[in-house]
Amino acid sequence: MKKFVILAAGIALLTGCGSGSSPLSGPAETVMIYRTNCLNCHGSELQGRMDEQSNLQQVGQRMSQEDIAAKITAGGNLMPPFAERLTPEEIDQLAAWLAEKK
Ligand code: HEC
Incomplete structure (x- = not known):
């Protein structure tokens, strides 16, 4: 039984990630x-899709998780602030994920 659970989790992991290399x-x-x-x-x-700075593929190289969270919260020149559209938890989640993009 235990084995089956582990196997099922492994399959979920494999299929869940679909294309593993996609950003x-x-x-x-x-x-x-x-x-x-x-x-x-x-x-x-x-x-x-906007200026060069809107490329986030390696954003974790130039910004920390805190920087990214601050940017999402407050917005920028062309980027709107998300303080009122997303919860702090959602912003943290996005920032943690993007900080891994190096
Ligand atoms: C209306 C278009 C727009 C939307 C929507 C938007 N952004 Fe941006 N974002 C930009 C632009 C343009 C920049 C470049 C700097 C600037 O103009 O503020 C940017 C910059 C950033 C940066 C900093 C990149 C750098 O190197 O300075 C991060 C991180 C970021 N955006 C994350 C997000 C996240 C996460 C969301 C969704 C919650 C989001 N953005 C939604 C347009 C947008």
Whole structure:
């Protein structure tokens, strides 16, 4: 029985990640928040659809998780603030995920 549970978890992991190398792979809930709120400007591959700075593929190299959370909360020149659209938990989730993109 125990073996079966482990096996099932392994299969869920494998199938859950679909294309493992896509920049949009990650926790399903976080990716959903990204798709809903950020994809329009930052793209389906995090490649950025506005200026050069909107490319997030390696954002973790230039910004810490705290920097990223602050940016999402307060917005920027062309980026709207998300303080009132997302909860602090959702912003943290996004920031933690993006900080891994190096
Ligand atoms: C209306 C378009 C737009 C939306 C929506 C948007 N962004 Fe942005 N974002 C930008 C632009 C443009 C920049 C470049 C700097 C600036 O203009 O503020 C940027 C910059 C950033 C940066 C900093 C990159 C850097 O190197 O400075 C992060 C991190 C970021 N966005 C994350 C997000 C996340 C996460 C979301 C969704 C919650 C989001 N953005 C939604 C347009 C957008």
